Amino acid sequence: MTSGNLLTDDPRLYEARFPDPERLAGRWAEDCLRRHGAGSRVLDLGCGTGRDAAHLHAAGRRVVGADLSEAMLAHARVHHPGPRYVRGDLRGFALGEGVFDAVVCLDSALLNCHGNDDLDGCLASCRRALAPGGVLVAEMRNGAYFLGREALLARPVVNRFAWQGTSYRSTTTLYVDRAAQLLRRTRVWSADDGRRPVEQHSAWRLLLPQELRYFLTVHGFSVLALHDGPGPRTEPPWREGDLPGTAADADRLHVVARLDA
């Protein structure tokens, strides 16, 4: 068994495992930006493979994508050209890329801020990077969803998928670290191409809606929307014309906030 992260180490596999052929995430983010009148300069924080950054670029925005993973950045530059892609740690960054009108942070990238210091560092950096009145759009798993839902954690979940002639199998075990407010995940990947199994350890901050609202307010943002859907990864998924809901109970949390002028 080796350790690593099969999906961020091989971004092609990441896109195969989490396909978004309709670019729902990018379209949803663009819809939020338009709805709230954001200007054209956008930072995609934790941009991953660059799919959403490239969608925003194609929609006419000037986009910078930032990620900690060199493999993701290299993939983005080749497969999703248009934006500039730079290395940055969302827990505290100064990219030297000028001022932005909006920051987007999709698919739980924000939850890589595990501690309060990380969240403070991220939001303080966003504040420095944004023009007054700039918009923050984020989408992530909802910490509140796990409260009282022990069944989600009861047993390992096995998933299988095939890509380019290889069958992959992942076994995922979740564990709530209550004191640290983290959802810890162990995922073991195996493939039928003879490679050794890979064990991956990761964690997400279990961020509660009211806590997120508080952090944003402390950092000078006004919350414009905070809801559990519809969004790009909800069931049913968001469609053009859908309005944000008002509940914040289900698996995904969506937030739009404006930096006070």
Ligand SMILES: C[S@@+](CC[C@H](N)C(=O)[O-])C[C@H]1O[C@@H](n2cnc3c(N)ncnc32)[C@H](O)[C@@H]1O
């Ligand atoms: C679940 S992926 C989401 C990627 C992309 N936003 C999307 O929606 O497809 C999370 C991304 O966050 C990146 N990441 C993790 N920790 C980070 C950090 N501290 N700073 C910047 N990026 C980070 C990972 O490399 C990965 O690309």
